[in-house]
Amino acid sequence: VQLVESGGGLVPPGGSLRLSCAASEFTFDNYPMTWVRQAPGKGVEWVSSIVSGGEHTYYADSLKGRFTITRDNAKDMLYLQMNDLKTEDTAVYYCATGLGGPWVTRLTDFGYWGPGTQATISS
Numbered sequence: 001v002q003l004v005e006s007g008g009g010l011v012p013p014g015g016s017l018r019l020s021c022a023a024s025e026f027t028f029d030n031y032p033m034t035w036v037r038q039a040p041g042k043g044v045e046w047v048s049s050i051v052s053g054g055e056h057t058y059y060a061d062s063l064k065g066r067f068t069i070t071r072d073n074a075k076d077m078l079y080l081q082m083n084d085l086k087t088e089d090t091a092v093y094y095c096a097t098g099l100g101g102p103w104v105t106r107l108t109d110f111g112y113w114g115p116g117t118q119a120t121i122s123s
Helices: none
Strands: 004-006 009-011 016-026 035-037 044-050 057-059 066-072 077-082 091-097 117-121
Touching: 004 091, 016 035, 016 057, 016 091, 016 117, 035 066, 044 066, 044 077, 044 091, 057 066, 077 091
Parallel strands: 009 117
Antiparallel strands: 004 016, 016 077, 035 044, 035 091, 044 057, 066 077, 091 117
């Protein structure tokens, strides 16, 4: 299994980022997928999950309306569109296999995860 995130960067508050996760070496469309994040000095926080077919999505309550998770099974890609970004969204963002929820506290709660991509929200 390989997962590689990209799309992070430095944006001002109110800006947007689109994160991507390229999946390979497994049957991507068999797996639900998740985005989690880890802010400096904090634990891992669940962000969003999507079922294998993409028809159902789930979000942390605090992020609903600003973040959108999607997937393209034809391209083995997972995405996270992040809008109206706030300084508290600054974190390393990871994609991972499996479904998550508010109980997530560690990357090891998932089967596989990528190296992460840094998103920094700052003026």
